[in-house]
Amino acid sequence: MQSCFSTSASSDTITPYNEYHCPDYHERPESCSSRSSSPWSDMTPSAQGDDDVEMTDSPASSYASIEQPIRASPCACESEDITSEPSSGSSASLSTYVPPASRRLGPFSDEDRKAAKNAYLVRKELARVARAARVKELKRKALSINTKDRPSKAPAPDHQREVLRLVFDQITPYPDEAWISQLALHFNCRYNKIKNWFSNNRQKDASEYRALHPRDKYDLAATLRQIVCEGRELRLRPSALEHCDEEEWTDNFFYEVVLINDFRLTVKERNEKAHQDAAYVMLEMKNG
Structure with a gap:
């Protein structure tokens, strides 16, 4: 070799x-x-x-x-x-890419499709019945608030009126029974008083609008958006749907919004009062 x-x-x-x-x-x-x-x-x-x-x-x-x-x-x-x-x-992996096999996520037969639809309708009906029972209990508690502790003529605190005004201007001027009951229980106020407050403010806004625009027709319902959440219809303002979807406006979410704004307004009211007291003390010390 x-x-x-x-x-x-x-x-x-x-x-x-x-x-x-x-x-x-x-x-x-x-x-x-x-x-x-x-x-x-x-x-x-x-x-x-x-x-x-x-x-x-x-x-x-x-x-x-x-x-x-x-x-x-x-x-x-x-x-x-x-x-x-x-x-x-x-x-081979760099030259060609083979996608994974597609998989059908929906029902494969008519029987499966009908069974899935029936199960959805059953869950929806159960949720509606459960919410109706919960709203009935909330309304019963709101109506049972002692009228001696909170008479109908008693003035509401400032932050309470501000919270109600925030709900009226930014969420809805037509709260349903569940939301009125939640507001009444939160503020320890009578159910009818909260309900009458929204009714009176709707009439007040209509009167002010007619005074400013005598030739125009006042149509509050045209400015609202009708949605369906938790099986019931609501009329919300467009500002309430800018950052939250329709299905998010549940009873629990509404109560969280009320709690947050009530806490912020309460803290603001206390801070303003503390500043006023401090300014009054400083003025007394300067004059004395």
Whole structure:
């Protein structure tokens, strides 16, 4: 067998270059050290002039044109054989993307579709019945507030009127029985008093509008949006639906809004009173 190794006649020692020199070394424009260690570098043109590699649109064909001369050479370095051979799975995943199999989420048959619809209607009816019982209990508690503790002629606190006005101007001028009961229980006020307050303010706003626009017709219902939430119809102002969807205006959410605004107004009222008391004390100290 003819060896591909050759030694230099003018030198007694064998250099690494001469020991691993291949006959076809000068025919190849690159060496093992000039190739990148990354397997993906074969997919891009080399900066040292790999003019013999013809790039195509397919990365797999580029790999084939590069790997054939490397495997044919018996003197190729071991590091080149390890680093230049990419995994077939990686190249396939980069060249093409196979989406996952689509899956039907809906019912497959008419029986399943009818069963799902019936189950939805049953849940909806159960929720409506449960809410009706809850509203009935709230109204009973609101109507049972002792009239001796809160007579109908008693003036309401300032922050209470501000909360009611906020509900009237920004949420709805037509609260239902559940919301009126929640307001009455929260403020420990009579149910009929809260209900009459909204009715009187609707009439007051209508009178003011007719005084300012005598030729125009006052239509409060036209400015409201009718929604369905928890199985009952509500008429809300557009400002109430700017940041909250229709299904979010549940009884619990409405009560949270009332609690937050009542707390803010109560703290504001206390701070203003504290500032007034402090200013009065400072004035007394200055005059005294």
